[in-house]
Amino acid sequence: MHTRRWGMASAMVLLGGTVLGAAVPAAAVSTAAGATAAVTACPTGWGSLPKSVSATAYGDPLTDIRSGTHECYDRLVFDVPGGGTSVGYQVSYVSKLIQDASGETIPVSGGAILEIRLSAPSYDPNTGAPTYPGVSGQPLPGITLTGYPTFRDTRFGSSFEGVTQVGLGVRARLPFRVLQLSDRVVVDVAHTW
Incomplete structure (x- = not known):
């Protein structure tokens, strides 16, 4: 035109x-x-291969998980006050979400499943008191994905031995990136290739 x-x-x-x-x-x-x-040019070079970083410190707990949608991608944010850059993570596409410790399969809707593992427990390591209200096998509290182009489902896996596990159902196996900021870890999944 x-x-x-x-x-x-x-x-x-x-x-x-x-x-x-x-x-x-x-x-x-x-x-x-x-x-x-x-027209906004969207990044396409993120790829869909696993991404990981080793933890540089332990003990900062997860306090919240929230989501948002942007022009080029959908975003999941893991709040870890004071520990975002020291948190280790492993994010990869999996054929099914297997809950840590129990080995049970947790159903996750969507065309593909991203497993997100953070070295940030959802409880206070000193007292055991919960810091995030996730329930194994259930959708993440407070997150509604209606109208999101890419995200389809969220499931809390577990928080076991200092690692929190989350399943993210997406429309298809799409490119993603992981960002570490001072107080959070961010997972962005592109709307298209």
């Missing part, structure tokens, strides 16, 4: 040849600007 940009002079000529104090309506200017708006 060919898009043609009209300058102010061209617009004025189209509106009547000679212009003596006439102005182009604001709607005409905004429509022309909207027609030439650039």
Whole structure:
């Protein structure tokens, strides 16, 4: 499709040849600007192979898991106050989610399953008190995926021996990345290749 940009002079000529104090309506200017708006280029080089980083410290607990959708990807955020950059992780596509310790299969909906393992327990390592209310085999509390282009399901696996396990059901085996920030670990899954 060919898009043609009209300058102010061209617009004025189209509106009547000679212009003596006439102005182009604001709607005409905004429509022309909207027609030439650039389409966002989405990153595609993340790949779908496993990604992992070893922990540099232990003990900072997971306090929340939240989600969001963006123009190019869906995002799952694991809040680990004070320990995001020291948390180890393993994120990979699996054929099924096998719960740590019990070995039971946890059903996860979607065309593909990402298993996310963080070296951040969902309990206080000193007292054993829960810091995140995940229940094995259940959807992640407070997360609703209605309208997400990529995410289909979430399941809490377990928090066993200092490692929290989550299953993320996605539409298909799509590229993903993992980011470590000072107080969180972020998993982004692209909408397309």
